[in-house]
Amino acid sequence: MPEEQNVEGDRWLDKAIEILKALGWKQRGDKKVDISSPNSGTSYGIDAYFTYNDPYENTTIGIIMEAKSRQWKSVNSNFLEREIKRLSEAIQAINLNGDEFNQKLNFNEASKVNSAILMLWVNDHNYNREKFIEYLESVEIPKKWKLQRIFIASNSEILRFCTIIETYRELMSESQGTFRYYYPSLTLTKYEPKRLNYLTLEYLFSKYIFGKMTVQTTTGKTQIPMNITVVLYFDEISLNALKLMYNALIRFQLLDEVDEVRIYFNKPLHHYRSVLEEFKRRIPPKNNIVFKFEQMKIAPSDVYQWRRSE
Amino acid sequence: MIEYYPDAADIFEVISSKIQLGNVRDFLKKRGVLFVANNRKDIALYVCRMFFGFEDYEELKSYIHEKSNFKKISGIELNTGKDMTDIAEIFASKKGDILNNTDELKIESITCRDKVVEIDISYISKKPGKVDLIRKERREFKIEIKEKDDKKMALVHHKSSEDYTKVIEVITAISKTLGDPNELLPQKIILERLPVHLRIKFFDKLLLYKYDEWYLEDVVSIKIRKGEELEDEEIEETELRGIAEAVLRGDNLRTNEIVKKFERSGYYFSGVTMKLAHKHIPIKILLEVIFKYRPEQPEISIKDSVEVIDGNESPIILPKHQQDLYLTKFWEVFEEIYYGILNEAQVE
Numbered sequence: 001m002p003e004e005q006n007v008e009g010d011r012w013l014d015k016a017i018e019i020l021k022a023l024g025w026k027q028r029g030d031k032k033v034d035i036s037s038p039n040s041g042t043s044y045g046i047d048a049y050f051t052y053n054d055p056y057e058n059t060t061i062g063i064i065m066e067a068k069s070r071q072w073k074s075v076n077s078n079f080l081e082r083e084i085k086r087l088s089e090a091i092q093a094i095n096l097n098g099d100e101f102n103q104k105l106n107f108n109e110a111s112k113v114n115s116a117i118l119m120l121w122v123n124d125h126n127y128n129r130e131k132f133i134e135y136l137e138s139v140e141i142p143k144k145w146k147l148q149r150i151f152i153a154s155n156s157e158i159l160r161f162c163t164i165i166e167t168y169r170e171l172m173s174e175s176q177g178t179f180r181y182y183y184p185s186l187t188l189t190k191y192e193p194k195r196l197n198y199l200t201l202e203y204l205f206s207k208y209i210f211g212k213m214t215v216q217t218t219t220g221k222t223q224i225p226m227n228i229t230v231v232l233y234f235d236e237i238s239l240n241a242l243k244l245m246y247n248a249l250i251r252f253q254l255l256d257e258v259d260e261v262r263i264y265f266n267k268p269l270h271h272y273r274s275v276l277e278e279f280k281r282r283i284p285p286k287n288n289i290v291f292k293f294e295q296m297k298i299a300p301s302d303v304y305q306w307r308r309s310e
Numbered sequence: 311m312i313e314y315y316p317d318a319a320d321i322f323e324v325i326s327s328k329i330q331l332g333n334v335r336d337f338l339k340k341r342g343v344l345f346v347a348n349n350r351k352d353i354a355l356y357v358c359r360m361f362f363g364f365e366d367y368e369e370l371k372s373y374i375h376e377k378s379n380f381k382k383i384s385g386i387e388l389n390t391g392k393d394m395t396d397i398a399e400i401f402a403s404k405k406g407d408i409l410n411n412t413d414e415l416k417i418e419s420i421t422c423r424d425k426v427v428e429i430d431i432s433y434i435s436k437k438p439g440k441v442d443l444i445r446k447e448r449r450e451f452k453i454e455i456k457e458k459d460d461k462k463m464a465l466v467h468h469k470s471s472e473d474y475t476k477v478i479e480v481i482t483a484i485s486k487t488l489g490d491p492n493e494l495l496p497q498k499i500i501l502e503r504l505p506v507h508l509r510i511k512f513f514d515k516l517l518l519y520k521y522d523e524w525y526l527e528d529v530v531s532i533k534i535r536k537g538e539e540l541e542d543e544e545i546e547e548t549e550l551r552g553i554a555e556a557v558l559r560g561d562n563l564r565t566n567e568i569v570k571k572f573e574r575s576g577y578y579f580s581g582v583t584m585k586l587a588h589k590h591i592p593i594k595i596l597l598e599v600i601f602k603y604r605p606e607q608p609e610i611s612i613k614d615s616v617e618v619i620d621g622n623e624s625p626i627i628l629p630k631h632q633q634d635l636y637l638t639k640f641w642e643v644f645e646e647i648y649y650g651i652l653n654e655a656q657v658e
């Protein structure tokens with residue numbers, strides 16, 4: 001029924017905003033703002049607009065968020081294609097309609113708007129990840145001259161975001177607020193590594209998220225600070241994949257001047273004891289770095305049970 | 311297999327110039343990332359800031375437009391009265407044994423699944439190297455033994471002819487361990503098993519075959535072989551056109567004047583490359599079906615593949631498992647025609 005759908009729609013919009021804010025994004029302006037295209041006059045309802053400073057471009061980027069809550073049976077390639085097309089046109093409208101955009105959302109900030117995220121929550125218990133990927137594969141991408149990026153987060157990604165947020169909270173608590181996500185220096189970009197308290201779109205869709213923190217440990221009467229490299233690991237738990245991640249730590253100099261490397265997994269560790277033991281055995285003993293494996297606090301499968309605490 | 315974590319500059323290089331846009335787009339789409347762009351460099355700049363995992367990079371590697379990412383299939387008949395369970399046990403009993411000391415050929419593992427026996431083989435391939443005198447590489451591949459109409463066939467999605475010769479070596483080595491080695495013999499599928507006058511018929515049937523999922527768009531090349539010489543030649547363009555047109559009209563090759571001319575001179579066809587268009591998916595492939603002479607090996611391979619976008623053909627590498635599926639189906643057609651003719655010859 002339309003009323004129920006509106007209620008659910010609003011409920012999901014608020015939750016989606018809560019999640020993105022907890023990931024460190026700044027919301028700008030109000031939710032559900034209309035921006036019209038100067039060419040066609042068509043009005044696009046922007047559910048929410050966020051910004052963050054991209055560490056590799058050193059500029060503020062703006063992201064349109066579209067929140068949709070649907071039953072599984074309504075989700076298919078056609079639905080996704082329509083949403084993607086809309087988002088692509090909305091991005092274009094924003095870039096062409098500077099005045100309205102500034103008045104309502106941007107407030108004259110120098111920002112690059114070429115990205116959108118569709119937060120799609122399947123609200124019955126029928127979400128099927130494999131099927132969803134099949135739908136994505138058959139989606140036709142719109143054609144535009146200027147580059148646009150549209151990210152699709154469905155239940156697997158959304159729950160992963162919540163899990164990340166929970167783990168982030170624990171790490172902040174343990175490190176007395178020193179934990180930061182670590183953005184390594186990459187060839188082709190000219191910036192030093194950065195430590196930030198928010199996650200970029202690239203990181204949200206990556207298989208590893210690196211972080212650094214300092215934890216005070218007490219030995220006898222002295223407090224010694226321990227430097228810890230943290231990895232939030234979302235790749236498969238296999239020897240080859242773990243070895244590759246270890247080599248990533250080397251490439252990005254995450255083993256330098258570090259006392260401990262803590263790897264967090266979002267799957268129950270006891271299923272993977274054998275592989276993890278074998279991996280540990282193969283780590284070259286270097287500078288007495290301790291490797292620890294931990295489990296992330298997995299978010300409940302009902303996203304509404306997850307709450308951001310202040 | 312990727313072991314060192316890729317450098318951002320390498321990822322940029324691969325995405326912007328070594329992989330087709332279609333493959334990049336598909337790779338990212340599956341992961342929930344859609345780029346609206348026509349410029350690979352722009353996409354590459356963003357992608358090299360993402361941290362992908364093991365299977366992601368393996369998949370990216372498989373899209374690099376190079377020969378090794380196009381797949382092939384070959385097979386060898388097993389001349390045996392034994393049933394599939396016995397065959398599985400015979401191979402299993404030799405698991406782990408070194409079958410050839412010079413290259414450490416051995417059976418790594420055996421699985422029996424749905425009446426198909428899968429055998430994983432490994433050996434050390436030694437080739438002249440660029441830096442080292444001899445480059446040694448551990449190679450692994452899988453043999454599938456299937457049964458159909460009382461015939462047992464060992465199929466292999468080989469990467470090189472060397473893999474294929476190893477299949478024969480494994481079967482021969484195993485058969486030597488039996489009381490009577492004749493109980494399990496490899497029997498090659500070669501054109502020369504068919505009487506000369508029926509060899510053209512094989513290609514006739516192949517070219518005119520009505521596939522479920524494909525239709526023949528063109529005959530791109532034909533290889534011919536003469537009687538005793540085991541050298542293959544390509545036929546000339548004008549003659550090829552003549553034959554191709556005839557085939558596309560649905561004419562029987564055997565009635566074609568150009569073909570008859572070859573036959574009279576003692577030639578027969580040994581291989582053909584066809585351009586096939588998929589009936590439902592906008593893709594086309596160049597498929598080669600050939601009876602190679604050195605080593606003697608029947609081989610079906612995908613030589614090239616394109617995606618059709620807005621009426622234009624754009625190179626794309628098809629996912630490995632998809633290529634394997636298509637090749638397995640083409641092999642079934644191959645077997646059907648070959649043994650159909652062989653049976654016909656034996657009745658005569």
